[in-house]
Amino acid sequence: MRSGSLIAIAGTLLLPLAVQAAEITLYRCVDAKGKVTLRDSPCAKGETQETRTFQRPVDPPPRPAAQAPAPSAPAKPPEVRYVTVNTPRPLYECVTPDGERYTSDTDAGNPRWVPLWTLGYPMWPQRTFRSEGLTVSTPAPRPPDVRPPGRPHPVHPAFFASSTYIADECHALPQEEVCSRLNDRRYEIKRRYFNAMPSERAVLDNEERAVVARMNSDCGAY
Structure with a gap:
């Protein structure tokens, strides 16, 4: 048997004895029939004996106990951000009765009071009389159209005693x-x-x- 095989077999036998002695002796015995036996005690009488001494293996130092991982910090809740979006303020384009255009921040434009005559509503002079304690005003009759032939039509005076509220037409841009x-x-x-x-x-x-x-x-x- 080769010495390499002997060493391998010896290593197998020495494993349970490694903790009992510093040195281990292995006996290789060959009887009369050529049978080879490996044992840890001397060979029997009449057997050829060979010995091998092995150093007891030294156990490695124990591994340090695995440290438990440090507890991780609790996860922070997701940050919530509130974004305020301002609604754009509208702008309006307004048109006056004369066709003039301008811009305004409101759809009311430029509301105003104007005399009725500016809108083409003439008012003739009024006459006032009393009846049973009440004062009643009625439009005076229009003066007769008296003019010589070929003369221009006379212009009668008109009185405008009232006004009205107007607002321009506006639309959003x-x-x-x-x-x-x-x-x-x-x-x-x-x-x-x-x-x-x-x-x-x-x-x-x-x-x-x-x-x-x-x-x-x-x-x-x-």
Whole structure:
């Protein structure tokens, strides 16, 4: 038997004895019939004996106990952010009865009281009389049309004693158009600023700040 095989077999036999002695002796016995026996005690009488001495294996130091992982910090709840989005303020385009156009922040435009005669409603002089304690006013009769042939028609005086409330027609502009007009107004303020008097410049400064603040709020990076 080769010595390599002997060592391998010896290692197998030595495992249970490794903890009992510092050195282990292994006996290789061969009887008369050539049978080989490996044992840890001397061979029997009449057997050929060979011995091998092995150093007791040294056990490795025990492994340190595995440390329990440190408890992880509790997960933070997701941060909730509230974003407030301002609704863009509308801008209206209004048209006067004369066809003049202007912009307004409300759909009321520029409401105003105007005399009726400005709307084409003439009023003739009135006559007043009393009847049973009541005062009654009635329109005076129109003067007769008396004129010589070929003369122009006489103009009779008319009295306008009343007025009415009117509001211009207004409609909301698209937001893109609103931002464009605000931008135009900002450049118009800058253009007027250089030729303005100091008192007017203060007014223009306030107006420009208001326009810029509204553009930043409603138009983004316009």
